[in-house]
Amino acid sequence: MTDRPALVWLRHDLRLDDNPALAAARKTGAPVIPVFIMDESIDHAPGAASRWWLHHSLASLGEDLDMLGSKLVLRRGEAAKLIPALVEETKAAHIFWNRRYHQAHIEIDKTLKSDLCDDGVNVETFNGNLLREPWELKTGSGGYYKVFTPFWKALKQAKPARADTEAKPRKIETPKSFPRSDKLKDWDLLPTKPDWAKGFEEIWTPGETGARARLRDFLNDVIDDYKNGRDRPDKDYTSRLSPHLSFGEISPLTIWQATHAKMSDGDISDSAGDKFLSELAWRDFSYNLLFHNKELPEKPLREEFANYPWRTDKKGLKAWQKGLTGYPIVDAGMRQLWRTGWMHNRVRMIVASFLIKDLLLHWRKGEDWFWDTLVDADLANNAASWQWVAGCGADAAPYFRIFNPVTQGEKFDPDGNYVREFVPELKEMPAKHIHAPWKAPDDVLDKAGVKLGKSYPEPILDHAAARKRALEGYDKIKK
Template identity: 50%
Template sequence: MSNKLTILWLRQDLRLNDNSALQAAIEAGGPILPVYIDDREAMGDWAPTGASLWFLHRALESLEASFKKSGGQLFYLKGDSLAELKALIDSSGAGRVYWNRRYEGPHRERDAAIKKALRDAGIEVKSCNTSLLNEPHTVSTGSGQPYKVYTPYWRNVKERKLEPPVEVDLKTADFYTNKSMGCQLEDLKLLPDHPWHRKLEAYWDVSEESAMKYLDKFLAEPVAAYDTDRDLPRVAGTSRLSPYLHWGLIGPRQVMERLHATHDLREQGPQTYAKEIYWREFAYNVLYHFPHTPDAPLQEKYADFPWEYDKSVLKQWQQGRTGYPIVDAGMRELYETGWMHNRVRMIVSSLLVKHLLQDWRDGARWFWDTLVDADLASNTLGWQWSGGCGADAAPYFRIFNPMTQGKKFDPDGDYVKHWVPELKHIPTKFIHEPWEAPPSVLEQAGCQLGEDYPEPIIDHKKGRERALAAFDKVKAS
């Protein structure tokens, strides 16, 4: 214990409970200065944008209020992290800097450089884990290699003893306050210039308290049928915690503790949900060991895949105007809410990279800008899975049939009719392939194909054959 001031550098750990670095700062003694530094340039091409920045703004707003209730103050700075930390140390007299670790390549490199620079200057530095159950450097195959396939990864870690959430003793915390220091949240200009993000307010309550409420609501009932309902986009069968986990308004230790306390993980629903939490862990494991994968395929043979770049085709997909109802419903849900059901994410991704032969990176970029849960590890793993070029990826020749997928997972067409209202009067029989409906049925439904709703952007059979031909070129090279 000492009276030295500790700077608590917050990044994607925007909560008070189960915050390892915060509790370490409390235990160290002395006043604590919590700070968020807007240093988007450090992430280069993968700095947060769009919907993710909107969520971040609201998360910081909520965290600021939480610190205030606990007698503290959240400070905001903007600029190079090391330079800002040094200036803050000089102005506050801090002797320590604590933070929670990040695992993306640019952050790891930056954090290592900052740690060395501060220690060389005589500052005590401590980094902690608060965002993963098992850090990537603690998991490897029997031969010491990183995992590229999920199932053996899951077998390795599923029986490991889980660390409980960290109990943060806020009652003994001594927070540093100085109203004249730093800038205001609004000065960070996180909210996008485009007004579309205002729609997100209706769909998300962004706070640490809300994250726990959503978890408890999910565990009270939906988790029991998660193994089946998670595939039904019109059913509230998922937890929707992904943006809260990404920005750290809740941590996986909290999720797993509650899950174990309320359910038997031998039951199918709870076990399937636990495996999804570990799938997120696997995504970070892959990104940590293969930091180039946001920009290049893990499987090198796909580096020269014969993509057919077409901005018009990409735009039709982005706007939900492909003529495939389940795809268009998903893309419109995304643009309206900042989120898309995971089953539908797989369907829309498959159509883009296989039927339409558009680069998976273009799809990843669109998701990165429009998802409130835009997470570099999960986004990269998901898109490389769809493209057949990453870890645990579906074979490239596995090509989703959007009509079959729609009929199986949205059998009554409720999801499609909600997000594609121009099809709401189409009979269920034809809802996933309206081009098969007789002209009289379309006329009665008030839907003229090519006018009210587009014809398919590409014939399914033709798209499949073209994708397989492209795959054959890769095999032959």
């Protein structure tokens, strides 16, 4: 064993199990120093809700490393400067990391790798966060996939790039002494005044152990209802693995293999497993789009949408953010987001459609809000999904597909239980009227204790008129 250590630079891979960079570091036989850099200088630094999750995820990883006799070294600042400084400080002979896919982040990594290699340091990078690298799956013409269905077919045929997961280490070689580490609490990642995240810990368990438990519970108890029930926000039929994936507390390959194992054993149906894995593949597809379109978070992929006549409506935006639009399914979704840091996927589409096509506000307003408030905020997923709803992205929903918030509520929350949970002002409303309380007779409103405009807002706009306005805007850019 050499005395010169190997650094493992952790980013979106806060786990010990199936971590290719960590596995490679251990294979050198050198002492291993796991490092996390809190770099707020990069594009798309973590939003507020992500910072809450990050705090707890780092704390969990630190405890896991402590149990192996190792230590997580924390530093705050510009990674492009801190990584070379750490290499020099520790006299590291190697550095390993799992790759990132936004072009701005790639350029940082490429420059670092080149400079470190010039200094005689062995630098190796790996795919630890996707099923397939964005450059691996190509269309018949040699380009990248812009439509999900053929991408998914190609991915299923190709299968994940790595055949097996890397084993979770039982021991990690440690140096005689670790470099100085910041104290996590000094980073002030948790909200205090006010503590708007109060209650998050009752819902979420950040960290690798929580991710594993979430996957196990989903595959054992929920997945057979997933295909037919995943659009029901009033039911617990989703995996809620998205924040764990976002922070790399579990690898997509681990999920892929665990699901296929259940399918092979006959514990879950092929159709249920396939549907779940297709949603996992959507994440890969989003990163495929991000890698090949560096301005995906900022600019529409369909250029004509750069000229769309978006409105400015601060009052409408604030009503949407606070869940006070007067449309119960929209308000329930936005309040679920604020209360839990997460929103059901079907409702994400409904609230996004309302912001873009009813309020006629730029999709980036929603993208920015989600980035700050979602615990599962993921750069590729967030950008690709907002562009999908806006009709300006790859494989996008047609712009004229405008969700009616009333009929969407009636279809996917038929008993009104989702609305009642997050909009308690309407908890006594009968299901028949809960998604359009302004249409309810006065005696029904009185019995439910609802005073429109006082206890619960009147609709801030007329959906039919807003739909007409949105389509008129689309007609203009088509011409």
